[in-house]
Structures are given as C-alpha cells and as structure tokens.
Amino acid sequence: xxxxxxxxxxxxxxxxxxxxxxxxxxxxxxxxxxxxxxxxxxxxxxxxxxxxxxxxxxxxxxxxxxxxxxxxxxxxxxxxxxxxxxxxxxxxxxxxxxxxxxxxxxxxxxxxxxxxxxxxxxxxxxxxxxxxxxxxxxxxxxxxxxxxxxxxxxxxxxxxxxxxxxxxxxxxxxxxxxxxxxxxxxxxxxxxxxxxxxxxxxxxxxxxxxxxxxxxxxxxxxxxxxxxxxxxxxxxxxxxxxxxxxxxxxxxxxxxxxxxxxxxxxxxxxxxxxxxxxxxxxxxxxxxxxxxxxxxxxxxxxxxxxxxxxxxxxxxxxxxxxxxxxxxxxxxxxxxxxxx
Amino acid sequence: xxxxxxxxxxxxxxxxxxxxxxxxxxxxxxxxxxxxxxxxxxxxxxxxxxxxxxxxxxxxxxxxxxxxxxxxxxxxxxxxxxxxxxxxxxxxxxxxxxxxxxxxxxxxxxxxxxxxxxxxxxxxxxxxxxxxxxxxxxxxxxxxxxxxxxxxxxxxxxxxxxxxxxxxxxxxxxxxxxxxxxxxxxxxxxxxxxxxxxxxxxxxxxxxxxxxxxxxxxxxxxxxxxxxxxxxxxxxxxxxxxxxxxxxxxxxxxxxxxxxxxxxxxxxxxxxxxxxxxxxxxxxxxxxxxxxxxxxxxxxxxxxxxxxxxxxxxxxxxxxxxxxxxxxxxxxxxxxxxxx
DNA sequence: CATTCGCTTGACAGCGCTGTGAAACGTCTC
DNA sequence: GAGACGTTTCACAGCGCTGTCAAGCGAATG
Numbered sequence: 001x002x003x004x005x006x007x008x009x010x011x012x013x014x015x016x017x018x019x020x021x022x023x024x025x026x027x028x029x030x031x032x033x034x035x036x037x038x039x040x041x042x043x044x045x046x047x048x049x050x051x052x053x054x055x056x057x058x059x060x061x062x063x064x065x066x067x068x069x070x071x072x073x074x075x076x077x078x079x080x081x082x083x084x085x086x087x088x089x090x091x092x093x094x095x096x097x098x099x100x101x102x103x104x105x106x107x108x109x110x111x112x113x114x115x116x117x118x119x120x121x122x123x124x125x126x127x128x129x130x131x132x133x134x135x136x137x138x139x140x141x142x143x144x145x146x147x148x149x150x151x152x153x154x155x156x157x158x159x160x161x162x163x164x165x166x167x168x169x170x171x172x173x174x175x176x177x178x179x180x181x182x183x184x185x186x187x188x189x190x191x192x193x194x195x196x197x198x199x200x201x202x203x204x205x206x207x208x209x210x211x212x213x214x215x216x217x218x219x220x221x222x223x224x225x226x227x228x229x230x231x232x233x234x235x236x237x238x239x240x241x242x243x244x245x246x247x248x249x250x251x252x253x254x255x256x257x258x259x260x261x262x263x264x265x266x267x268x269x270x271x272x273x274x275x276x277x278x279x280x281x282x283x284x285x286x287x288x289x290x291x292x293x294x295x296x297x298x299x300x301x302x303x304x305x306x307x308x309x310x311x312x313x314x315x316x317x318x319x320x321x322x323x324x325x326x327x328x329x330x331x332x333x334x335x336x337x338x339x340x
Numbered sequence: 341x342x343x344x345x346x347x348x349x350x351x352x353x354x355x356x357x358x359x360x361x362x363x364x365x366x367x368x369x370x371x372x373x374x375x376x377x378x379x380x381x382x383x384x385x386x387x388x389x390x391x392x393x394x395x396x397x398x399x400x401x402x403x404x405x406x407x408x409x410x411x412x413x414x415x416x417x418x419x420x421x422x423x424x425x426x427x428x429x430x431x432x433x434x435x436x437x438x439x440x441x442x443x444x445x446x447x448x449x450x451x452x453x454x455x456x457x458x459x460x461x462x463x464x465x466x467x468x469x470x471x472x473x474x475x476x477x478x479x480x481x482x483x484x485x486x487x488x489x490x491x492x493x494x495x496x497x498x499x500x501x502x503x504x505x506x507x508x509x510x511x512x513x514x515x516x517x518x519x520x521x522x523x524x525x526x527x528x529x530x531x532x533x534x535x536x537x538x539x540x541x542x543x544x545x546x547x548x549x550x551x552x553x554x555x556x557x558x559x560x561x562x563x564x565x566x567x568x569x570x571x572x573x574x575x576x577x578x579x580x581x582x583x584x585x586x587x588x589x590x591x592x593x594x595x596x597x598x599x600x601x602x603x604x605x606x607x608x609x610x611x612x613x614x615x616x617x618x619x620x621x622x623x624x625x626x627x628x629x630x631x632x633x634x635x636x637x638x639x640x641x642x643x644x645x646x647x648x649x650x651x652x653x654x655x656x657x658x659x660x661x662x663x664x665x666x667x668x669x670x671x672x673x674x675x676x677x678x679x680x
Numbered sequence: 681c682a683t684t685c686g687c688t689t690g691a692c693a694g695c696g697c698t699g700t701g702a703a704a705c706g707t708c709t710c
Numbered sequence: 711g712a713g714a715c716g717t718t719t720c721a722c723a724g725c726g727c728t729g730t731c732a733a734g735c736g737a738a739t740g
Contacts, residue, residue: 062726064401402696
C-alpha cells in the first residue's frame with residue numbers, strides 16, 4: 001500500500017514517469033510488465049525498482065482500451081442469497097481469482113427474458129470478457145437465444161436445448177436416486193414436493209422421480225408445487241394425505257418445513273414417513289432427524305463454468321455441456337416401511 | 341440486442357461512425373449521451389437515431405480513461421456463502437443497480453490483513469470508484485488501517501475504531517435483548533454459545549450478553565466457543581452442563597445444532613431449556629421448535645453501505661458510523677422457567 | 681576490417697472517448 | 711443595418727497504454 005503520510009501527493013505516477021526515472025522509454029516499461037523475458041535483466045531490474053519507488057499502478061482502463069481485454073468476467077444470476085447460486089458464484093469467483101480474473105455481478109430484478117438481457121447488457125457495457133449465467137429458469141433459456149453472437153457466454157443449470165456451452169448438476173439422476181432409495185426401503189410409492197413451475201431443476205427432479213415410479217409401475221401422485229421456501233414446505237405438508245409414507249422434497253428447505261408439518265400432525269419421521277431432500281446444505285445433517293438428501297456439488301459446477309468460459313474466451317473448443325453427478329447422502333430421515 | 345443474422349459484421353461502431361451517420365461531430369454525440377439537454381432536440385433525435393441504427397455501444401474503457409470514473413464499485417467480502425454476507429452483498433448490488441453502478445467482488449482467501457489488502461488491490465487495479473468491505477473480523481480492522489488514503493472505502497460490520505465510514509447491525513443491542521428476554525422468563529442465568537474468536541459480531545454479542553448478566557448480578561458462565569456452524573453448535577451442546585436452562589446461541593445455525601444435541605440428551609426445548617438464536621435466517625421459523633431469535637436487517641445494512649460509499653465518492657460529508665437496530669423475534673424456543 | 685545477424689530498445693501512432701476554447705449561427709437591440 | 715449576445719456546434723488535444731516497425735548495439739562471420 002502507498003505510504004499514508006506522504007505530502008499532498010502530486011498525482012498517481014503513470015508509465016512515462018516510471019520510464020523517466022528508470023531512464024528508458026515507456027514501451028520498455030510496458031514490456032517489463034507484460035513480457036519480462038523480452039527485456040534484458042539489468043534493464044528489467046531498473047524498471048522494477050522505479051515501479052516500486054513511485055508506487056506505480058498500471059491504469060487498467062488504458063490497457064483495456066488498446067487491448068480490448070478487460071480481465072473481468074460477468075455473472076448474471078438470480079437471487080444470490082439462495083444456497084445454490086451463492087455457492088456457485090463463490091466457486092466461480094475463486095476459480096476466477098486463481099486465473100487473475102475479476103468477477104462482476106448483475107443480479108436479476110425479475111425472472112423473465114428482458115431481465116436477463118438487461119443484466120447481460122449492463123455487464124457488456126463495462127466490457128467484460130465473457131459472461132456466466134446462473135438462472136435455472138425457462139425464461140433464461142428464452143433470453144439466451146437472443147444474445148449477441150460475439151460474446152462468450154456460459155450457462156449454468158439451464159435447460160438442455162441451450163445453444164451455448166453449459167454445465168449443471170444432473171437433476172434427473174439425483175431425483176432418480178432419491179426415489180429409488182425410497183422405493184428400495186419398501187415404500188409403495190413416493191410423493192413429491194416440487195420447486196416452482198418453470199424452474200429447470202424443478203422439472204428435472206419431477207422427471208426423474210416420475211420416471212422411476214413409472215418404470216416400477218407405481219402409482220404416480222400429483223406433485224405438490226412449492227416455491228423452494230421452508231414456508232411452502234410447511235404449508236404443503238399440512239395438506240398431505242394420511243396414507244403418504246415417503247416424500248421426496250424438491251430441496252432441503254422445503255423438507256424442513258415439511259418436517260414441522262408432519263410433526264404437528266403427529267407423524268414421526270422416519271418411523272411413519274420417510275423424507276428425502278435435495279441440495280445437502282450444510283445444515284441438513286443437523287435437521288431433526290438428520291436429513292437424507294441429494295448432494296449437489298456446486299463448487300464443481302462453478303469451476304466447470306469458469307473453465308468453459310475461459311475456453312470460449314480464448315477461442316478453444318470445449319464440451320458443449322458438462323453434467324455433474326449428484327450424490328445421495330443417506331442419513332436418518334428415511335427408514336424401511338413398514339418398520340421391521 | 342444486436343441483430344443475430346447480420347453479415348460477418350465489420351466491427352463494432354464507434355462514436356465517430358455515429359457522428360458521421362448523423363452528420364455531426366463526435367463531440368455532439370458524446371453530449372447527446374451525457375448531457376442531452378445541451379443539444380438541440382432535432383440534432384439529438386438525429387444522433388439517437390444513428391445510435392440505434394448502428395447498434396452503437398459506448399466503450400466504457402475509453403470513457404473511464406478520460407473521466408477517471410468507472411461506475412464500478414468493489415466489494416471485498418469473506419465467504420459470500422454465509423447468510424449475512426450474502427444478504428448484505430445482495431442488497432448492495434440492488435442499491436448499486438438502481439444508481440447505475442456495477443459491483444465487482446473479491447472474496448477473501450484467508451482471514452488476515454494481507455488478504456484484505458490483496459482484495460482491495462485487485463479491485464483497485466480495475467479502477468473501481470470505491471470499495472465496501474464486508475469482513476467482520478479483527479484482521480480486517482488491521483487491514484483497514486493501511487488503506488490508500490485516496491480511495492473511498494466503507495466498512496460493514498467492523499469494529500468501532502475503524503476510521504472509515506461504517507455501518508453495522510448493533511450486535512450488542514441484539515445480545516442485550518436476547519439475554520433480557522431469557523431472564524425475564526425466569527431463568528437464573530443464560531449460557532452463551534459464541535462465534536469464533538476475533539469476529540467482531542461474536543465479541544459484540546458476548547459483550548451484550550455479559551453486560552446484562554453483570555447488571556442483573558447473575559452468574560456469568562464461560563462462553564462456549566463455536567465456529568458459526570450447526571456442527572459446532574451440536575458438539576458444544578453435547579457438553580452443556582445439566583443445570584443449564586437458557587442458552588443464547590451466537591447464530592441460528594449453531595442453535596440448530598444445539599437443538600439436536602439437547603434432543604439427543606433427552607432435554608426438551610423449550611420446556612427444559614430455552615434457546616435464542618441470532619440472524620433470523622428464513623428457515624428459523626421452521627426449526628423445531630420455531631426459533632426465537634434476533635433479526636438482523638441485512639438489507640438495510642447493504643443499502644446504508646452503498647449510500648455511505650456514494651457520499652464518499654461524491655465528496656459529500658456523511659455520518660461516520662451508522663448502526664442498524666436488531667429486533668427480537670419471539671417464537672417457540674423460549675418459555676417461562678420454571679414452567680407455570 | 682567491413683558486413684551481417686540477433687537481440688534489445690525506442691519513436692510514433694492510435695485505441696475511443698471527453699474537455700476546452702473558439703467558431704458559427706441565429707436573435708435581439710439600438 | 712451594425713453590433714452585442716446567447717446558444718449550439720465543432721476541431722483539437724490528450725487521457726495512459728500497447729503494437730509496429732525501425733534503429734542501435736555488440737558479437738559473430740567472411
């Protein structure tokens with residue numbers, strides 16, 4: 001950091017100042033900073049010394065202006081307060097940092113095509129080198145269709161028909177595992193509390209769940225539609241028919257609300273009803289009872305997203321779509337039925 | 341968005357192109373974009389039309405180069421996956437968006453002075469107009485001392501002796517309310533499961549809790565030190581002496597882990613033990629039992645932080661430090677003792 | 681000893697935008 | 711009809727950096 005008790009400070013040093021002090025031309029200073037191997041060691045040291053002496057800090061705007069690369073990437077995301085997006089964003093930021101990229105964020109003001117386009121536009125105006133979109137919602141797929149073709153974009157958690165490189169957790173596979181697990185415990189069928197309509201992961205989970213039930217010839221109950229919140233899990237839980245013995249909740253929060261509803265109606269988990277969640281948020285192991293759930297590796301998703309974007313930016317070819325396998329974590333909210 | 345099926349596209353239009361098409365000089369185009377009132381309406385319309393026709397998008401780098409303002413602000417934050425930082429960040433981003441600022445993030449790789457300085461430096465290199473620091477940790481206070489003096493910085497949730505404008509939730513007041521609430525229910529004293537050492541909010545909560553007990557002449561138990569996680573709440577809960585009847589947990593997650601430990605040892609909440617949390621995360625109302633807790637309004641904190649930074653950037657004077665009042669939310673995890 | 685070669689360095693232009701001062705153009709006044 | 715004035719527009723310079731191409735230099739070659 002610069003010395004705090006320096007005199008009034010004339011002005012931040014620029015490349016020319018460094019050049020003068022080192023007795024070289026500006027171009028040489030630029031070279032020292034960008035491709036040091038092209039400068040003779042002694043010159044380089046002299047320049048570096050001048051840089052330190054003046055506390056010189058390259059002006060990124062000037063560099064961007066001439067190179068056209070900003071070293072900044074944008075993330076357009078829905079509510080970054082949600083566990084999934086927050087974790088993904090965090091992983092992206094870490095990966096970006098390792099490769100000397102900075103991350104700018106634009107959160108969505110609404111879930112529609114316009115809002116996505118707006119976010120992209122906002123980032124684009126700040127000349128980001130590329131954009132990652134975290135918006136697992138139908139409307140995003142819509143918005144993605146109308147992107148400027150020259151901008152590297154990577155989609156996270158979107159639908160299958162997205163025409164940009166994409167990565168996501170395999171929601172369907174997760175739902176399949178959850179449902180199979182419940183059936184294997186002896187349950188006749190499995191109910192589902194789903195995420196809200198038009199959310200990609202919500203439909204993926206419904207698909208997987210339904211497919212297993214169909215394949216096994218089980219009765220397929222109507223899914224109860226929640227909004228990801230514990231509150232909705234609670235409300236839907238209160239309306240659950242008495243004969244239900246197994247429930248696959250669309251995420252951990254809804255499972256939590258569900259727990260409370262079941263308890264209030266005198267049903268025990270897992271003795272009377274088994275519950276599986278989705279996400280494996282850090283708290284899931286401390287639910288009562290500890291929640292059996294499907295773990296999504298958001299860290300990996302974030303890292304992939306960044307890697308894909310990097311490939312796109314540098315013009316490299318890369319996979320079109322990369323799925324991350326979810327993992328069933330069995331804890332104590334599921335049990336054999338009927339109990340032995 | 342630009343038309344996707346345009347021919348190979350010669351090159352993005354620049355201001356000169358717009359000027360030519362509109363039959364004016366570049367300066368006039370610039371004026372239309374920045375201070376439209378200084379341009380005669382007819383000219384303005386002609387320019388605007390040319391802008392649209394060419395899909396012209398101003399080059400921010402060039403603008404930043406000459407004006408020195410980037411319209412980007414940086415946020416240096418600890419783990420943005422935690423509820424508090426995530427919520428604050430989100431609120432900042434929303435406030436920023438409303439005022440046409442973009443937000444870049446730099447998360448901390450470690451909790452120490454170096455790491456903060458690194459984050460600040462990374463953002464500074466991208467010429468952000470100002471920085472908000474979310475790092476409620478002693479080490480941040482350290483790092484804040486060594487900031488470049490010319491950079492507008494606002495601190496969130498830091499200590500009281502920070503010399504930059506700051507905003508925070510009044511942790512002490514929250515702890516006081518939580519502790520008083522428990523005492524008012526008849527509990528002899530209140531135990532505390534605290535956040536980890538050197539976290540500003542952890543110490544604020546300890547202070548408030550201890551102050552109330554001292555003022556009331558109650559026994560002051562040794563605080564049990566956790567790490568904010570449900571896991572630590574659980575582990576500490578297992579070691580809780582039998583005579584404990586009231587606990588003030590440093591956050592909701594630890595309260596959750598604590599619930600499980602209490603339950604496993606056969607103690608009922610709230611009949612045998614009352615528990616108060618801190619944060620009021622959205623799930624707190626669906627704990628079993630629903631958690632009495634102290635609500636922190638992170639949205640307000642984020643908005644204040646942005647407002648303070650804006651004042652600093654524009655050279656306006658503003659408050660030195662602005663506290664947000666927390667609110668006690670009484671639910672069902674606390675009860676009279678002994679029960680009536 | 682003159683010539684060539686490879687490495688290192690420098691001068692200059694230009695990236696796209698905005699601030700400055702001055703010119704151009706009415707409009708109004710005497 | 712000339713002068714004064716306010717408004718609108720323009721030409722030019724320059725923000726700080728990097729790419730290009732040419733010059734400088736010592737070493738190696740014939």
